[in-house]
Structures are given as C-alpha cells and as structure tokens.
Amino acid sequence: MPEPIPAAPVGSVPAAVPAAVPAAVPAAVPASPAPSRIVLVGYGPVGARLVEELLPVVRAGLATLTVVGAESADAYNRVLIADYAVGRSDRDTLEVTDTDAARAAGVDIRTGEIVTRINRVRRTVTLGDGTDLGYDRLVLATGARANVPTLDGVTRLRRTLMRPPTDAGALDTADAPLPRGVTALRDLDDAATVLETVRSGGRIVVLGAGVLGMEFALAAAQAGSDVCVVYHADIPLNRNLDRGGGTVLARSARRAGVTMVSHARAESILFTVDADGHDRFDALICADGKQIPGDLLVLSCGIGARTELAGLAGLSVSTGILVDESLRSWTDPAVFAIGDCAHVAPRPAPGASTATPAGGPTGLIGPGWRQADWLAARFAAEIEHDARAGAVTSPATAAADVAAPADFGPALAVQAHGVVMLKAEGIDVVAAGDTSADPWDIDPAHPDDGHGAAEPVHGRDCAAAPGATAPRLGVSQWSDPEHGRYVKMVTRGGILTGFICVGMPRTGAELALLFERGSELPADRSLLLRYDGPDVDPAGGGDAFAPDATVCWCNGVTVGAITASAAAGNTDVACIGSATRAGTGCGGCRGRIGEVLERFALTNSTEIVG
Amino acid sequence: MTAPLASAARPGVDTHCPYCALQCAMTLTPTYAEIGMQSGGAGAGTDTAARPGLTVAGRAFPTNRGGLCKKGWTSAELLTSPERILTPMLRQPDGGFAPASWAEALDLVAERLAGSRARHGADSVGVFGGGGLTNEKAYQLGKFTRVALGSSRIDYNGRFCMSSAAAAGNRAFGVDRGLPFPVEDLDAADTILILGSNVAQTMPPFIGHLEGARSAGGLIVVDPRRSATARLTEDGGGMHVQPTPGSDLVLLLGLTNIVITERLIDTDYLERRTVGFEALRRSVSRWWPERVQQLTGVPVPQLRELARRLAAGSGTYILTGRGVEQHVDGTDTATAAINLALVLGLVGTRHSGYGTLTGQGNGQGGREHGQKCDQLPGYRKITDPAARAHVAGVWGVTPESLPGAGVPAIELLDSLGVSGGVRCLLVHGSNVVVSAPDSNRVRAGLEALDFLVVCDFFFSETARFADVVLPVTQWAEEDGTMTSLEGRVIRRRTAIGAPDGVRSELWIFQELARRLGSAGTFSADPAEVFDELCLASAGGLADYSGLSYGLLDTGEAAYWPYPVGSTGTPRLFLDRFAHADGRARIVAVHARVTDAPAQRDGTVTLITGRLLEHYQSGAQTRRVPELHQAQPQARLQVHPATAARLGLVDGGEVEVGNMQGTVTCVAEVTGGIRPDTVFLPFHFPGAQRANLLTLGATDPVSGMPEFKRTTVRVRALVRTPGSGPAGPVSVPSIRTDAHA
Missing domain, CATH: 3.50.50.60 (FAD/NAD(P)-binding domain)
Structure with a gap:
C-alpha cells in the first residue's frame, strides 16, 4: 500500500527536473555576474513567507530561488488546521501564498519533492530522485513533525542520522505508518x-x-x-x-x-x-x-523539529538546527534555518562550554514569520550590495568578516517567549512568560519585603529601587472558578514578565499587549480586571444627571447649565434651546433635556414642600 | 425637525456653515441690534459697531435638519472680530507690520514673484492651498499656479486630511467621492461601523443619522478613546471597540479573515462586481483572530461579534475617518476597510456602503479641481496628455505650457528655502505652522523663505511669518460653491458686504495675474469662475459640467458627477465602478508588524484630534470668545492609572516630549482613554502645538503624514514659583508674536 503512492510524485518529478536544472547549473561558470543561488528546503507557511519576501530580488534577476517542498500541496497555514479538521473553515482559507505568482516571478517551486542530502563541501543538495542542485545560500525551513508517543500497538520509528527518509510521501512515517x-x-x-x-x-x-x-x-x-x-x-x-x-x-x-x-x-x-x-x-x-x-x-x-537532514550533513543540532542571531548555522555560514526547525541561540565563543544551549523552537508561527522577513531583508541587502559592488560576496566570505552584518540593517529582535493563546470560541485562555511564582513567595532578591509589600506606598513601581540588586517580584491573582475566570500577573520591578488569563477576553488582550511591549502595569492591578466587568464604561459611567454630565454633545451643554437655565425661568425644552442651544444640533438629546427639566421641577417642588 | 431657532419671519440669506464638511444649512439675517444669543463674548463686535452683525439660524436641510453645533451658532462673531485684518499689511525692517494700499501690496508681491521666477525658475514659487476654500477659489488657485506662475509647486492641507482615503478610493473604485451616497441613506441602516472618527464632536448634527443604527443596537465605534461618539454606543446603542493606536490595519485584516473563514462573504457579489478576491483571501489568512487580538488588544469574542454583526445587518455601512487614515499606512488601512465592505457586498447597493468622512468644509471639492500637485480640474491627472489638452483648451493656453506634476505637501514644505526648492510661498486658507506635522521644521522652512504671502482674515500663526498679509473675505461675505462630504454641490451666498479694505481671493488672483502679464484670463466673478470650472471639469471623474449657479439656486440636490444633460449622481456605483471594466479592485494589503515601545517611565503613544469647540488650527474658533472660554487651552487626556504612575493631577501642568519637540500644557485625567495612550487636540498655538511632536514620515502612496501614532514621554511639570505660568493662552493680538 505505501509503495504506489510515494512512487507517483517521485516518478513524476524527474520529467520536470531537466528543465529546471540548467538554471541552477551555471556553477561551472565562475560566478561574478551570475545571480546568487538560493535554495529553500521546506514550503510551509514560513518558507512561503521567505519566498514572497525574496520576490523582488528574484524579479530583478539578482538571485535564483529554488524551493523544495515535501508536501504536494502549496504552502498552507498549519495554525488553522484544527478548524479545518472539524469542517469549520474551508480548505482555501488555509492558503497563505500565491504560488503561481511566485512561479511567474521566476521562482522554481518543486512540491512533493524531498531533499535527501546536503553536500556542504560542494554546496549542493541532492533531491529524492538523485538530482543535485547547487546553492550559494541554503535555507532550511523543514518545520516540525508531530511526536508519536510510546504506545503498545504503535510502531515507533528509529530516526537515524545514517538513514534519512527518501521519499516525500513518507517523510515522517517512513515504512512504519x-x-x-x-x-x-x-x-x-x-x-x-x-x-x-x-x-x-x-x-x-x-x-x-x-x-x-x-x-x-x-x-x-x-x-x-x-x-x-x-x-x-x-x-x-x-x-x-x-x-x-x-x-x-x-x-x-x-x-x-x-x-x-x-x-x-x-x-x-x-x-x-x-x-x-x-x-x-x-x-x-x-x-x-x-x-x-x-x-x-x-x-x-507535541512536535519535534525535523533536523535529520541537517544532522546528517554535520550541522550542529540541539532541539532544532542551531543558528545564531542572524539565523546562520553555527557550523556552516552558507546554511540558514528558520521556523519550527530552527533553534536560535548565540554561537558559543571558541573554547566555551558546549552545554546544551538554552531556548529552542517556539512552535509559534509569529516568530517564524519574523525570521523569514528578517532573513529575506538581509539576503536582499547583501545581494544588492554585491550587485552594486560588482563582486560576489558569498556567504562564506561574508561570514569571515564578522563585522559585515552591521551594514545590512538592524539585527533580528530576539523573541523572548511568545504569547500562547488558545483558539477556541467561548473559552479565552492567554498566557505568557514565567508564571511559576506564587503571590506569597518570598522574593529571593528582596527577602526582607515580607509578604505582599512589593509595592511602594505611592504606587510607583521602581525598577531600580535604591540598593536593590534585582527588580522586585510581584504576583497578583484573581480566582473566580464559579464563573470560569482566573488571572495571574507576575511582574519584575512593575514590568509584566508573565501572566495567565482565563475567561476574561479583554483583560487577556490587554495583558498580552503589555507583556509583548515590556510595559509597566498600573499600580492598581485590578484596573485590568475591570475591562471585563459589566460596567466597562471607563469614562465614569457615573450619574447621568451629575452637574458636569454632558447632555447636548453638539453644543457642549451640561446638566448644570440646563438646571441653571431652568432656575432662571426656562422650563421647557424650547426655551432651554433658545437660552443654552441645548438640543439645537442633531436634536437627539431633547428627550434627555426633558428628563433633566422634570428632575429639576421635582427637586424644586420637594424643596418647597420640605 | 426644524430647530426652534430657525426663524422664517425675517428675510435672510440661505447659505451653509463656514466650518466642517457637513456644511450645515443656515440662514443669515443682517441686524444692527445686539442679539441676546451672541452676547456671550463680552465686548465682541464693539470695535466695529458701525458694521451690522448677522444672526445665525439653522435651516432645514437633509444633512443637519435645522440643527447647528456650537461652532455654527457662533460663526458670525468672526465677521465683526476686532482682530480682523482690514488692510494689506507689509513686514517692516523692524520686524513689525504696517498697513499698505492694495496697489502697493500687490505690486510688491508681483515684483517679488516675477523676480524669483526670473532668477530661480518658475518652481521657486510655491502655493499652499486649503480644503476650506470654495470650489471657485480652489480651481482658480490651481489655474493661477500653473498658468500665471507657471509653477508645478502646489499642494494643500487636504494632504493632511483626505489624501489616504482618496488614494484608496481611487485605487478600489476608480473614483474618490467621500460618501458615494446621500448622507440620509445612513438613517435606514441598522449597522454602522465608524473607524477613527469622532463625529459627535467634529460634526455633531451628523449623529442624527446614526439614530437608526443606535436604536437597532448596531452602532460600532472603533477608537482608542471613549470619545463622545464612542459613548453613543452605550445603553444598548452598539459596541465600542478600543484598539491600541495604530493597529487599525491589523484589526480590519482580522475582521476580513473572520468574514471569509465563517463564510459570511457575498460570493455572488464578488464574482459579479470585483476582481482580486483570491489574493485578498490569501493575504488575510495570516490574520486569524487570536493573532489580531495580540496586536490590537481587541478580544477575539468582540472581533467575532463585530464581524458577524456586519454580515447580519440588513443595511450596513462602514465609515472611516482620520483616526485610521492619518498614518504612514493610512492608504492601506482605508483600502482594508474598503476590502471588508467589498467582501460583504456592501458597496454600490441602495442599502449599504463604504464612505470616508471628509473633514474640512470643502475637503471634497477642494480635492477635485487642481489644488493637488498632480491634478487638473475634474479630478484629472496632470500627467495625462488628454487631460492636459482639454484643460489647456479651456484655459486658452497650450498644453506644453502647463507644468508637470509637483510634489505633495510634506515634500513641498520640506523644500522651503532649500537650494533648488521653493523660495517664495503663497498660503491660502491654511495655517501650516499649527496644522502641519513636525512644526518646528515647518517654522524653520517659513523663516528660510525669500518671500511669504499669506491670505487670511486674521494674523494666524503662519501669517506672523509673512512678508505680506492680504486680508480676504469671510464666508458670509462671498458667493461660491462648496462640495459637501456627500459629494453634493451647494451654494455659499453673500449675506453681508465685506469691510472696505478686504478683498476676495478671486480678485487677488485677477490682479496678480494681470501684473504678472499672464496669458490666461482670471475672472473675479464667482459665477463666471464656476462656469469655467464646469467646462474644465467636463469629461473628468468629478464632472460638474451640467451645473450652474442658476441650477443650484433652484435648490436641486446636485451630486457629482453631473455631466451636461444628466440629473447628477446621488449614488455612485449602483451599476458599475469607475474602472474600465466596471469592477471594483480588491487590493490585498499587508500590515507590517512593528514593535511598539515599552510603556515605561512615562513613554506612551500620542494621538491627536479635534474638540467640539474648535476647528482645525483654531485660527478662527480661538477668536470666538464663547468657544475660547469653553476650551481655552490644550489639555492632554491621560488615563487615571497612567496619571497616578507619573504623578499627574487633573489640571496640573505637564510636559510632553520626544525627538521632534516639546509641548507644555495641562493634564486632563479621564478614564475615557486607553492607559497606553494620551490625546492632545491640535487646535492650539505656541508651546501647545500638538504638531511639535508629530513626525514628517509619510504614507508612500498618499503622502499623508503620520499624525496618530507618535511615541512621546510625559512628565509632570513642577514650576518653581516665579518662573512664570504657562497657563491659559490669551487670545493673541495682532502685534503679539506668540513665538517670541
């Protein structure tokens, strides 16, 4: 059963290859004016984003781009797969990119095809059918696969560096579906x-x-x-x-x-x-x-990064393919990785400890897209720079000059921890950062604070209190299990470093903004809870008949001005209009003017009686 | 619905309000008697007691239904303001101004302009217009610049106003008319989405048209502030959506995503009337609701409720305002709003639609007839050879003699006094020192000019930098036409004679053109100019050729395009859009995710906008005592939590600063704003100018500056006694230099 299915894509591809190969072959020609050859392995949403962002340099003839994607479908948005799997959204709403447009721009996109080997010395990749493609820059966006747990009855696959998958149809299952x-x-x-x-x-x-x-x-x-x-x-x-x-x-x-x-x-x-x-x-x-x-x-x-190809090629791999802050492999300056397969970590100094680097792929799409945007911009800057200079800076030579990247735009912003949000209608869950602390924990940096004394009296959170060695820890919590609501906010020096928010959508949305920006929380944390209260009107919601409440927006007339005018003898709506202009704009407030006058009459008569 | 004040007893002149684009109808009646209603300003008018005043009465009209706002009711007070300039003023060697005769002033202007042209080329003379000018003046200003001055360097303050929505409308529909339907159509709608517009304060009588949607619980207002308009959603009127500033584009992409994913689109409409849906679908698939929530602060349930409401409405309108348009991605944001309306099948139907709410009085007409740098009358492109030939024919000049496209406003202002840039500038109906972004830079540009001529009623903040100030007529002293926010051409009529030393701009153009030896003819008669405008516009997108004063005076509701032989076009797009194939263009737009700054230590996002009492730079309304007393100074709206953290108190002095400049004003502590946002009205001069803080960054398509997302730092200002108050700014007198 597995045999005939993978055979189809593999068998069909070679026909297409010869046509495409010549574009990639000119490696024989010394490449001073030749376009830079970029090969992308992986055509998921992150890979597709890289393709889109690279279209300008491809259109300009400065680079060739070949994309090898194992799935036979064009890139789609995996994030929404659950919605699609239950029939809540259509297949076409998963599409994220216009593959035809990319092809029309000259990108060579090969779906249902697999890369079986990277030859870093010759700078080629070998496809499932044995074809070789040359590259100057190789980008791995191979993504991740679903973890298969140890269960009696499910054959587990031994992933071995020596034997990578050889066909696209069985990329993750091989011969053990x-x-x-x-x-x-x-x-x-x-x-x-x-x-x-x-x-x-x-x-x-x-x-x-x-x-x-x-x-x-x-x-x-x-x-x-x-x-x-x-x-x-x-x-x-x-x-x-x-x-x-x-x-x-x-x-x-x-x-x-x-x-x-x-x-x-x-x-x-x-x-x-x-x-x-x-x-x-x-x-x-x-x-x-x-x-x-x-x-x-x-x-x-859970998911695990697809790193076999990289590992087989001798590239450093941890929980993902190890790349530095410019997304370049620790091992090979011509190789890059983005998205779920990439583990971004600073390259260790020579001779430094090789302990397992911190971090790892986030599994979130947002950081992957940012990486794709950034890497495309970097490539474009380098390639355009080379085109102007008339010399070819291959990434290998560029890498030798460690200072070079500074000339090509800002560094990639380091994504700390992403905000995790449950996509479920009617159930709102947002969380981010480290939320392990408890409100009654003693802050090791401020052991004398005692319980809950983290807030200075005047309400200002001081990030650098005199004598303090580390920003103060603060934890606030709100639990209302009966109504399905729970909030925890963890701050350091007043700045939100982690939170959990369940059942309170607006609060969760605001906390996520505050977290992503690294903003200070208001000293009164309960402000954030009130966003989801029934009394959401933050502008007071107070007494509609308070003297300074506006009645006529067109003319800016308050309750006080109307009652004062009434006291001067203007006791019907028309007279109030003549005297104060209230109700002479859109006219929508005339009913309320009447109410104010009624109240006025009532208060006055009560006073007389009393 | 006629307001009780509308008096039919006395004969009066029917005209429209001088301020915003709603152009409320009013009747002006001359009077010599002190009118109780207008006695709010103590002593106002006493200096010019010899001149009669005018009483203002609201007049029944579909837009305002007899109502007026505070600005309209008090509008006549400026006619008799003691601060009016009543004779041309020339700058003196000592820096002051002295009166001069018109002949003297015009001779000087003509000589300097001609001299600059001879020495530095025609493009060394620039012209800056305004969206408050009548159609006749706007048209004549464009003609004067191209024909009499031979310069390409003209643009106007509408660039700060309507340019993004106009660019988006042209791109999508092939034509730009703010509301492509009469404003009364809104009455029957049960769902109205307003993005970034505070109509309850900027054009109050408009909110009468929101009543239907409110009573159906379908008024949806998107604003970082709980503005007066947002408050109309209370008590079951609808929904207030309060995103973080500058996230409107993401919000709209997210709403479109929900509409598509939940299959709420109008497939049949998309097939029949649009092109480009596939690319849109792919582009918004990146903006699923949870991701949108993270960037906007708008919770997913609210996004879904909003999207579903838009689709469920039996009459649904989407309206945008400057809040979402005045951004570096303003054109794309307006486009995203249009796309949302298109996928829902709203545009070009009798029950639903998309519109942008034009701001300035003639913001619509002012953007149609040649004030824009790349434009000829009738909304034609100056780069189009056929358009050049047609207009040159009407003007009696050769097409080759017309200059090409100039540069948009910010670029124009940036070129002031710069080598190869504009050395002499004429300013009409604009107060750029207050209204343009990065105003320190604008001010430096004005100071670097060889020669500045300002036409105004008052010594505006810009006029103070002029070499020559020419006093011009106010709205009640002149005839003309305006084109309101709904594309209806209406008449402005003379209710009272102008003061002796004051002239119409049409007369000034005529006189200057004569002195410059211009080939063209420049009539000073508004009716003649209008007839010429109609001819020049014939065959253009904004075709006025079937119109005349005679026709307008019959009270006909004349919506353009109004070609000869037609009866006008109240509703555009019912049958087709203005592109050659009749279909609307869905242009997929992308949002760039930019990192917002950490909101710490007083760093917040500044947004700017208008107050009920004031209009634009405040040059007029700050001189109406009643309005000035109600809002005498700039107040920075700040959330109580933010205020508490920064030690700000209500009414206390506050300093708002960034790389561009520093504003000093007082704080207004209010829960009606997001804690990460502060709001500053842009009507005030001197150290209170909101535009001291805004950047000159512009939208790549429209040239619109970024006004609504400025990072600033706010701190309480503690003054030591004796350092002088920075309290209320008094009404400046002519001789005062507010910048000294």
Whole structure:
C-alpha cells in the first residue's frame, strides 16, 4: 500500500527536473555576474513567507530561488488546521501564498519533492530522485513533525542520522505508518482523516492536552463530536498554565462538552480488525487499566523539529538546527534555518562550554514569520550590495568578516517567549512568560519585603529601587472558578514578565499587549480586571444627571447649565434651546433635556414642600 | 425637525456653515441690534459697531435638519472680530507690520514673484492651498499656479486630511467621492461601523443619522478613546471597540479573515462586481483572530461579534475617518476597510456602503479641481496628455505650457528655502505652522523663505511669518460653491458686504495675474469662475459640467458627477465602478508588524484630534470668545492609572516630549482613554502645538503624514514659583508674536 503512492510524485518529478536544472547549473561558470543561488528546503507557511519576501530580488534577476517542498500541496497555514479538521473553515482559507505568482516571478517551486542530502563541501543538495542542485545560500525551513508517543500497538520509528527518509510521501512515517484510526494532526492528510470521523459522528479520543489538543477537542465538541481528552498531568496546558488557570480551563472544557481525563498515562491501544484484515483503533488503555474507547485516536503530544537532514550533513543540532542571531548555522555560514526547525541561540565563543544551549523552537508561527522577513531583508541587502559592488560576496566570505552584518540593517529582535493563546470560541485562555511564582513567595532578591509589600506606598513601581540588586517580584491573582475566570500577573520591578488569563477576553488582550511591549502595569492591578466587568464604561459611567454630565454633545451643554437655565425661568425644552442651544444640533438629546427639566421641577417642588 | 431657532419671519440669506464638511444649512439675517444669543463674548463686535452683525439660524436641510453645533451658532462673531485684518499689511525692517494700499501690496508681491521666477525658475514659487476654500477659489488657485506662475509647486492641507482615503478610493473604485451616497441613506441602516472618527464632536448634527443604527443596537465605534461618539454606543446603542493606536490595519485584516473563514462573504457579489478576491483571501489568512487580538488588544469574542454583526445587518455601512487614515499606512488601512465592505457586498447597493468622512468644509471639492500637485480640474491627472489638452483648451493656453506634476505637501514644505526648492510661498486658507506635522521644521522652512504671502482674515500663526498679509473675505461675505462630504454641490451666498479694505481671493488672483502679464484670463466673478470650472471639469471623474449657479439656486440636490444633460449622481456605483471594466479592485494589503515601545517611565503613544469647540488650527474658533472660554487651552487626556504612575493631577501642568519637540500644557485625567495612550487636540498655538511632536514620515502612496501614532514621554511639570505660568493662552493680538 505505501509503495504506489510515494512512487507517483517521485516518478513524476524527474520529467520536470531537466528543465529546471540548467538554471541552477551555471556553477561551472565562475560566478561574478551570475545571480546568487538560493535554495529553500521546506514550503510551509514560513518558507512561503521567505519566498514572497525574496520576490523582488528574484524579479530583478539578482538571485535564483529554488524551493523544495515535501508536501504536494502549496504552502498552507498549519495554525488553522484544527478548524479545518472539524469542517469549520474551508480548505482555501488555509492558503497563505500565491504560488503561481511566485512561479511567474521566476521562482522554481518543486512540491512533493524531498531533499535527501546536503553536500556542504560542494554546496549542493541532492533531491529524492538523485538530482543535485547547487546553492550559494541554503535555507532550511523543514518545520516540525508531530511526536508519536510510546504506545503498545504503535510502531515507533528509529530516526537515524545514517538513514534519512527518501521519499516525500513518507517523510515522517517512513515504512512504519500509524495504524488505522490513529492519526496526528499536523498536515492536510491528517485533517482529512479527522474530518471524516467528525462528519460521521464518530467518537474521538485526543491524547495530550497541549494547545493544539485542546483547540482541536473544543472545536470538535463545538462541531458536535463526542470528544475525550486524555492527559497525563493534573491540568490541561500544563506547560503554560498554573493549577488555578488549568483547573478553570478544564472546567470550562467540560462545560463545553469535552470529557477531560486527567492523570492518565496512556499505555497501549486495543484494535479491532477491519474487513480487509487491517487493524483499526478501538480503545486507548491507560496504566491504571482504564479503557477509553473511540473511533479515532488523535495524537497531540507535541512536535519535534525535523533536523535529520541537517544532522546528517554535520550541522550542529540541539532541539532544532542551531543558528545564531542572524539565523546562520553555527557550523556552516552558507546554511540558514528558520521556523519550527530552527533553534536560535548565540554561537558559543571558541573554547566555551558546549552545554546544551538554552531556548529552542517556539512552535509559534509569529516568530517564524519574523525570521523569514528578517532573513529575506538581509539576503536582499547583501545581494544588492554585491550587485552594486560588482563582486560576489558569498556567504562564506561574508561570514569571515564578522563585522559585515552591521551594514545590512538592524539585527533580528530576539523573541523572548511568545504569547500562547488558545483558539477556541467561548473559552479565552492567554498566557505568557514565567508564571511559576506564587503571590506569597518570598522574593529571593528582596527577602526582607515580607509578604505582599512589593509595592511602594505611592504606587510607583521602581525598577531600580535604591540598593536593590534585582527588580522586585510581584504576583497578583484573581480566582473566580464559579464563573470560569482566573488571572495571574507576575511582574519584575512593575514590568509584566508573565501572566495567565482565563475567561476574561479583554483583560487577556490587554495583558498580552503589555507583556509583548515590556510595559509597566498600573499600580492598581485590578484596573485590568475591570475591562471585563459589566460596567466597562471607563469614562465614569457615573450619574447621568451629575452637574458636569454632558447632555447636548453638539453644543457642549451640561446638566448644570440646563438646571441653571431652568432656575432662571426656562422650563421647557424650547426655551432651554433658545437660552443654552441645548438640543439645537442633531436634536437627539431633547428627550434627555426633558428628563433633566422634570428632575429639576421635582427637586424644586420637594424643596418647597420640605 | 426644524430647530426652534430657525426663524422664517425675517428675510435672510440661505447659505451653509463656514466650518466642517457637513456644511450645515443656515440662514443669515443682517441686524444692527445686539442679539441676546451672541452676547456671550463680552465686548465682541464693539470695535466695529458701525458694521451690522448677522444672526445665525439653522435651516432645514437633509444633512443637519435645522440643527447647528456650537461652532455654527457662533460663526458670525468672526465677521465683526476686532482682530480682523482690514488692510494689506507689509513686514517692516523692524520686524513689525504696517498697513499698505492694495496697489502697493500687490505690486510688491508681483515684483517679488516675477523676480524669483526670473532668477530661480518658475518652481521657486510655491502655493499652499486649503480644503476650506470654495470650489471657485480652489480651481482658480490651481489655474493661477500653473498658468500665471507657471509653477508645478502646489499642494494643500487636504494632504493632511483626505489624501489616504482618496488614494484608496481611487485605487478600489476608480473614483474618490467621500460618501458615494446621500448622507440620509445612513438613517435606514441598522449597522454602522465608524473607524477613527469622532463625529459627535467634529460634526455633531451628523449623529442624527446614526439614530437608526443606535436604536437597532448596531452602532460600532472603533477608537482608542471613549470619545463622545464612542459613548453613543452605550445603553444598548452598539459596541465600542478600543484598539491600541495604530493597529487599525491589523484589526480590519482580522475582521476580513473572520468574514471569509465563517463564510459570511457575498460570493455572488464578488464574482459579479470585483476582481482580486483570491489574493485578498490569501493575504488575510495570516490574520486569524487570536493573532489580531495580540496586536490590537481587541478580544477575539468582540472581533467575532463585530464581524458577524456586519454580515447580519440588513443595511450596513462602514465609515472611516482620520483616526485610521492619518498614518504612514493610512492608504492601506482605508483600502482594508474598503476590502471588508467589498467582501460583504456592501458597496454600490441602495442599502449599504463604504464612505470616508471628509473633514474640512470643502475637503471634497477642494480635492477635485487642481489644488493637488498632480491634478487638473475634474479630478484629472496632470500627467495625462488628454487631460492636459482639454484643460489647456479651456484655459486658452497650450498644453506644453502647463507644468508637470509637483510634489505633495510634506515634500513641498520640506523644500522651503532649500537650494533648488521653493523660495517664495503663497498660503491660502491654511495655517501650516499649527496644522502641519513636525512644526518646528515647518517654522524653520517659513523663516528660510525669500518671500511669504499669506491670505487670511486674521494674523494666524503662519501669517506672523509673512512678508505680506492680504486680508480676504469671510464666508458670509462671498458667493461660491462648496462640495459637501456627500459629494453634493451647494451654494455659499453673500449675506453681508465685506469691510472696505478686504478683498476676495478671486480678485487677488485677477490682479496678480494681470501684473504678472499672464496669458490666461482670471475672472473675479464667482459665477463666471464656476462656469469655467464646469467646462474644465467636463469629461473628468468629478464632472460638474451640467451645473450652474442658476441650477443650484433652484435648490436641486446636485451630486457629482453631473455631466451636461444628466440629473447628477446621488449614488455612485449602483451599476458599475469607475474602472474600465466596471469592477471594483480588491487590493490585498499587508500590515507590517512593528514593535511598539515599552510603556515605561512615562513613554506612551500620542494621538491627536479635534474638540467640539474648535476647528482645525483654531485660527478662527480661538477668536470666538464663547468657544475660547469653553476650551481655552490644550489639555492632554491621560488615563487615571497612567496619571497616578507619573504623578499627574487633573489640571496640573505637564510636559510632553520626544525627538521632534516639546509641548507644555495641562493634564486632563479621564478614564475615557486607553492607559497606553494620551490625546492632545491640535487646535492650539505656541508651546501647545500638538504638531511639535508629530513626525514628517509619510504614507508612500498618499503622502499623508503620520499624525496618530507618535511615541512621546510625559512628565509632570513642577514650576518653581516665579518662573512664570504657562497657563491659559490669551487670545493673541495682532502685534503679539506668540513665538517670541
């Protein structure tokens, strides 16, 4: 069964290759006026963004760009795959790029094709069909794959540096595809499998309660599916939420119709046998003997960077392909990596410790797009510079001159931690940064503060209080589990460094803005909670009949001015209009003028009686 | 609906308000008696007691229905202001001004302009116009510049106003008319989305047209401030969306994403009437709601509710204002609003639509007839050979004699006094020292000029830098036409004679052209100029050729295009758009994600805008005592939480600064603004000029400057006793130099 399918793309490609090869071949010619050759491996949303941003230099004939993408479809927005998998959005809403336009601009895009090898010495990549493509700059945007957990019944694949996948159709599964009724949720084929079950009304078991698992489960429940989420921890999103936030989320999910099974260690799979003799998923079995039956098991156990190709080529790899702040491989100055496969970390000084570098791919699309934008701008600047100078600066020679990058625009802004947000209608979860601190924790840098004394009396958070060695830690918290609301804000020196916000959409939105900018929080943290209150009118919402409340906006007439005029004898709306102009603009306030006059009459008569 | 003050008893002259683009209808009645209504300004008018005043009465008209705002009611006070300039004034060697005769002044101007042209070329003379000028003046100013001065260097303050929306409208629809439908069409709508416009204060009688949407709970206002307009959404009137400043483009892309993803688009309409949808769909797929929330601060549930409401409305209008247009990405933002309207199938129907709310009185007509640097009358392109031939024919000159395209306003102002730039400048109906961005730079440019001529009623902040100030007629002293925000051409009529020493600009152009030996003819009679304008506009996008004063005086509701033989066009696009294939262009636009500065230590984002009581640079309204007393000085709106952090108190002095300059004013602490944002009105002079802080960065398509997203630092100002107050700025007198 696996044989004929991969054969098709591989078999069909060679016909196209000869036509394309000549463009890439002129390596033989000494390349002083030749366009710079860029090869991109990976045509996901991040790769597509790089292509778009490079179109100007390609159109100008300064560079050639060849794109090799393993999936046979054009780039699409993986972030929205859960929506698509439950039938909530159409396939075409996933499209992120105009592949035809890129081709028309001269980009050689080869989908359903795979790179099996990088020869860094010769600067070529070898395609699945054995063709070689030369490059001056190689960009790896190979993305990530879904992790497959250890489950009895699921064959795990040994990923070996010595044996990379050789065909596009089985990039991640090789010769050990997942059993029927078991799928990840990463690409369009997965989505099609899931959609079939959603449409047929089957029961879905989701293994893993990370962001994608929860988004999918909530979307499927909304689409009418019977969904069960099985997870190991005590709360969903346990990498992003604390106990309070996670508990509120779990409750909200249950209320939305999702069965939540916590503390469950999945161990194996029970199968039934299809008519054709193949095994099909029947139930998930947990370590405590629990059996969770279903028609489809969706594995949502995180993702791992696709680094085999890089590793095989001898490039440094950690949790992703190791690149420095200019996205250049630690190992080879002609190789770059962006998106989910890239692990951005400062290159260690020669002789320094080679301990595992901090950080890793964020798994978020925003940082990937920023990297693509930035790298394209850098390439364009370098290539245009070379074109003007009439000399070819290959990246290798450019790299030798470490100071060179300064001439080509600003450095890539370092993305600390992204804001994580659950895409689920009716359930609002946003979190970012380090939220492990508790309101009653003692700040090690300020042990004398005691509990909760972090705020100076006048309400100003001092980032550099006299004598302080580190900014003060502050934690504020709001829990209202009954109404599905929970907020935690962690500050250092008054600046937001982490937060969790569940069930309070506007508060979450504002906190995310404050976090991303590194802004100070208002000293009165409860201000942020009030955004989601019913009394949202921040402009006072006070007494509509207070003397300084405006009645007539057209003429700027207040309640006070009307009552003063009434006291002077103007007791009907027309007289008030003549005397104060209130009600002589759009006329929309005449009813309110009447009310003010009624009140005035009432107060005055009461006073007389009293 | 006629206001109680509208008096039909006495004969009066029917005209329209001098201020904003709503052009409220009013009747002016001469009177010698002191009018109770206008006695607010103590002593106003006493100096010129010999001249009669005018009473102002609202008049029934579809736009204002008899109502007027505070500015309109008090508009006649300026006619008798003691500060009016009543004779030409020439700069003296001691730096002061002295009166001169018209002959003396005009001879001097003509000599200097001719001399500059001879020595430095025709483009050494520049002209800066205004969106408040009548169609006749705007037209004549463009003609005067190209024919009598032979210069390409003309542009106008509409560049700071309508240019982004105009560029977007032209790009999408093939034509730019602010509202392509009569304003009363809004009455029947149940959903109206207003982005970046505070109509409740800038054109108050307009809000009567929002009543239908309010009563249907469908008024949606997008503004970082809880403005008076935003407050109209209270009590079930609709929804206030309060994004962080400068994120409007992302917001609109996100709304479009939701509309497409949730299949709320009008597929049939897109197929029949538009091109470009596929590219739009791909471009907005990057802007899913959660990502939009992160950049705008608008929560996803609100985004979805808003998008669904727009699609569910039986009559839905999307209206944009300067809040979303006055940005370096203003054209793209207006385009995104148009795209949203197009995917919903709103534009060119009888029940729904898209419009931009024009700001200045003749902001519409003023952008049609040649004040723009690249434009000839009838909204023609000066680079189009056919347009040049047609207009040159009307003007009686050869097409070759017409200059080419000039440069937009900011570039023009940046070239003042610069080698190869403009050395002599004529300013009409504009007060650039207050209204243009980065005003320290503008001021330096004016000072570097060889010669500056300003036509104005008063010694505006710009007139103070002039070599010659020429006093001109006010609105009630002249005839003409204006084109209102809905593209309707209306009559301005003379209600009272001008003071003796004051002249119409049309007369000034005639006199100067004669002195310059110009080939063209320049009539001083507005009706004749209008007839010529109509001829010149014939066949253009803004075709007025079927119009005349006679026709307008019948009260006919005349919406352009109004070619000969037609009855005008109240609603554009019902059958087709103005592109050759009749289809609207959906232009996919992209938002650049820029890092906002950390809001620490007093760093906030400044936005600017208008108050109810004042108009534009305040050169007029600050001289109306009642308005001045209501809003005598610039007040910086700041959120209580921000104020508490920075130690600001309501009414306390505050300093707002950045690389461009420093403003000193007082704080107004109000919950009606985002904590990350401060608001400063731009009507005030001297150290209170909001535009001391704005940058000269401009939109690459429209030339619109960035007015609405300026990073500033705010701090409380503690003055030691005796260092002098910077309190209320008194009404400046002629001899005062506010900049000294």
